[in-house]
Amino acid sequence: MAGSLPRSPLAPARFPDLPSVPGLRLASAAAGVKYRGRPDILLAELPKGAQVAGVFTQSKTRSSCIDWCRSVLSKGKPRGLIVTAGNSNAFTGAAGQAGTEIMARTAADILGCKPAQMLVAATGVIGEKLPDARIVRAAPTLRGALTDGGWSSAAQAIMTTDTFPKGATATAELNGETVTIVGIAKGSGMIAPDMATMLSFVFTDAAIPQSILQTLLQKGADKSFNAITVDGDTSTSDTLLLAATGMAGNKPPKSFSDKALKDFTRALNTVLVDLAQQVVRDGEGASKFITIDVTGATSAKSARRIGLAIANSPLVKTAIAGGDANWGRVVMAVGKSGEPADRDLLSIAMGGVTIAEKGEGVEGYDEEPVAAHLEGDSVLIQVDIGLGKGAARIWTCDLTHGYIAINADYRS
Amino acid sequence: MAGSLPRSPLAPARFPDLPSVPGLRLASAAAGVKYRGRPDILLAELPKGAQVAGVFTQSKTRSSCIDWCRSVLSKGKPRGLIVTAGNSNAFTGAAGQAGTEIMARTAADILGCKPAQMLVAATGVIGEKLPDARIVRAAPTLRGALTDGGWSSAAQAIMTTDTFPKGATATAELNGETVTIVGIAKGSGMIAPDMATMLSFVFTDAAIPQSILQTLLQKGADKSFNAITVDGDTSTSDTLLLAATGMAGNKPPKSFSDKALKDFTRALNTVLVDLAQQVVRDGEGASKFITIDVTGATSAKSARRIGLAIANSPLVKTAIAGGDANWGRVVMAVGKSGEPADRDLLSIAMGGVTIAEKGEGVEGYDEEPVAAHLEGDSVLIQVDIGLGKGAARIWTCDLTHGYIAINADYRS
Structure with a gap:
């Protein structure tokens, strides 16, 4: 069980110092979905106009959260993300869909947007009904906790059998502005390309159109999260999101091949590879x-x-x-x-x-x-x-x- | 190491009583190729006119024995089989080819046939040169040991990390004659379809043309050895052979769809499935x-x-x-x-x-x-x-x- 496992011998010495990302606010809370005495729910708020790209599991038995996120991204106006750990809300039939909707609605109520603007992810045991009442009960705590920091708690809130929280950061120059990239991730079994019981959320204040962001993320994933494997097993819930708040005020790049993106691409890939390697370093039972x-x-x-x-x-x-x-x-x-x-x-x-x-x-x-x-x-x-x-x-x-x-x- | 591992809890109570197969003689010996104090080399003699079918590993890095067997079968006049356990004679470059030839020549000298009529198989560690002098030294023992029985010793002689010898038998009616089928096999890691560090040799006294035998074996393998897996790993040496001595005196079937083959097909598949299941029952570390x-x-x-x-x-x-x-x-x-x-x-x-x-x-x-x-x-x-x-x-x-x-x- 998470928390009771010894820290992986391959873990980094400590959680990195991660800067805030202008436009992004985070909150986490201990909702007791499954684990006790630790944060297990994460809320992220994005400003109006934020652009989000996503890469998801290729599993044929994917969870309802995956379908929901795809739908949110296709509508193009995401305002936030809610994640829970301990229960994957997968393979629970109609109840799975209902659980996803309740999570979206709970988060939307806090942020003052529509449920269809909320991205939703869940990780943990498959096939058990999500105790959604516990998530609803955590709403006031989440509302009061929204802040522009809290990365360590956020990274902990998405852990299952992970033995350490995973975070990474980099900065880049983009059309004359310095932009920040920060990401968190969780493993740590069912880790195989396309992808794993793997969740990773990466945020930047850069202004980048969604179609370019999507290409950047897909190409980056192929050389990071899709280049790792722990046991060859593939989860039903794998989700990698890249959200751009646009608050850096940079002139947006014109296309994926815009030379202005070179440094950003390097920095993004650095963060993605760092996170993916941390997932491997926390592979279940890993000693090498x-x-x-x-x-x-x-x-x-x-x-x-x-x-x-x-x-x-x-x-x-x-x-x-x-x-x-x-x-x-x-x-x-x-x-x-x-x-x-x-x-x-x-x-x-x-x-x-x-x-x-x-x-x-x-x-x-x-x-x-x-x-x-x-x-x-x-x-x-x-x-x-x-x-x-x-x-x-x-x-x-x-x-x-x-x-x-x-x-x-x-x-x- | 073989011999020192406890017998699998899934092993059958005892090695079955296996009848002799008219026309077939067996000999085994302790050549000390790698293991000590147990038989590790098997020689099988087939009569003139015997027909042999084979199914081999699909590995792209197969051993030289595999290429050798394919060549022997294509020439159509096999007179016997020599097998050693402890060294797979695989991935040893030119020395691998030389080792295969020495094994074939040693066996051919004993049986009075050409090396190109001898089927050769080896199983065990990859990449170490075959100590072929030990095999040559065992030739007189093998020559003196040829008999129409000795199944238990034969089954032991092909074992590596197997914890029990594997044998199975069945009889069938074929155009009015009762024919016998007897097979032996070894596992027990790198077991995956197409196929495994898996060797299996099945013998019958039925008279069946080679092309029909080949179809029978391929179809039978798909529902037996190609329907098992231990660890998804595939060996470089997998070999399944079916040799028919023709001594039962039955009228040969005319084609694979000849109705006379129905009972033989059933009996052959029973033996193949029995052996394949025994390989799984001896999967490394298997408890269920x-x-x-x-x-x-x-x-x-x-x-x-x-x-x-x-x-x-x-x-x-x-x-x-x-x-x-x-x-x-x-x-x-x-x-x-x-x-x-x-x-x-x-x-x-x-x-x-x-x-x-x-x-x-x-x-x-x-x-x-x-x-x-x-x-x-x-x-x-x-x-x-x-x-x-x-x-x-x-x-x-x-x-x-x-x-x-x-x-x-x-x-x-």
Whole structure:
């Protein structure tokens, strides 16, 4: 259960200092939806004219919140966001839809807007009815708590089995103005591309049209949240939102290819990658952070699939947990990806040391630095397919007894 | 390590009594390729005119043995089979090819045939050179041991991390003659369709032309070895062979659709399913045998993909390990399969009790029989997609601390 799990050994030393984002106000409260003695509900208020982009789970059994958010974004006038942790409000039939509407209405009443202007997200156990009365009861607390800060409490309010709150920030120059980006995220099981029991909310004061924001977010997600995996499982509730208040007063960019966006894109991707990596660092039971670099594939897409096959292989993940440079299992994973590969062209390195080359183990390679590398908590696996120029980078964690312990009795 | 692992709690009470197959002789020996004090090499002799069909791994990084077997089968005059356990002779470059040839030559010398008539298989660690001198040294022992029985020793000789030897038999009527089918198999990690570190060798005295045998085996594999998964990992060495000595003297069937084959097909599939289930029952760390029945999918292929998504989900497998009727994770797995599914049409039963129906949990369902069912060692999960008539059955096991313990230090 959240709170009772020890902090991940891969966690950053502390929660970062996050600045306020002009135009944005936050409030969190302990509604007792499931957890006790911690914030579990988050409200974010956006000013009139805010633009919001979203990327959602590809699950065929997505929650009603996802459908609701898509509808809100299509109408183009979002004024805020309400999130609850502990119950995903997913797979509860008509009650799920009702729960989403109650959350939207509760938030809209506080902010003085229409329910159809409220984005809604929920994370936690699937298939149990949302105790919406508890959320309604928390409304006065939320109303009184709205402030332009409170990031740490906000990041805690969206946690489930996460062992630490996740936040990141960056600034960028955009048409002569300095703009701020701040994001929070939660994991930490069912983490796979497209996406995970993963919620992430990123805010900026930049003025950027919605269509450009959407493209920026989609492209950024592909190299961050869609490049991580913990267990290959995909949640029904995954939501990544990017909200732009427009209060920075910058001249808006004209298109996605506007050169003025270069620095903003860099800063946004920095925040997205930072948050995605924190999600991996809090993967259930994780003891090692693994970076998988695939090069030489026939295409970037192929490299990505190979990287994910390696990252999702229980045999590779347990080998790394055991500090074993078992490159044979990496070969196996490349083979099972179904992507073009030639056994006799494959090269594999761990910790920068080539241990298999052109189809066979490197005779007498220096095992000492490899063993030392695998004893650390950050592992690099490089795989060269030797066929083309396709490359991809995937992040994952190892598979340990901790994952089994957490998941063999999460619900009970 | 094999031998030191406790026998799987899901193992059958004992190794079955297996009859001899006229025309077939077996020999096994302890060559010390990797393991000590147990048989680790198997030789099977087939009579002239024997017909052999094969189904092999779909891995793109398959071992040289696989290429060798395909070549032997294409020439159509196989006279025997040699198998070793402990070293898969895979991903060892030119040495791998040489190792395969030495195994074939050693066996051919014993049997008095050409190396190109010998089928070769190897299983075990990937990427380490085969200590072929040990196999050559075992030749006199193998030569002296050839007999028409010895199934138990043969089944042991192909084991790696298996905790029990696997065998099965059946008889059938074929054009007025009673024919015998006997098979052995090994698992027990990297078990996923198409196929696994899975070796299985099935023998019959029936007279059946090779092209028919091949179709029978391929179709049988789809409903047995290709319907099981332990960890979703696919080996580089998977081999399933069906050898027919022809000594039963039956009139050969004319085509795959010959009605005379009906009883033989039934008996063959019984043996294949029995062996495949034994592989699951010996899945690394398995404590529960899980049957997943998917119905109502838009096609059989779609049902199969949904079943595999459920079977390979770490979150479903850990829930079952914990005795938790967590149908929400089943919903998640259906959703991530990418196959057509409608959240609000889905029904899920465990142990025959419907616990979720048309998109939501069944209010107040009788939890007692479900809990009792999940406490047992054989779990049935039924999922109705509610869209069409596609159905599939998949077998798997749960994911436990045992899997982590075995795989975090298998090689070291």
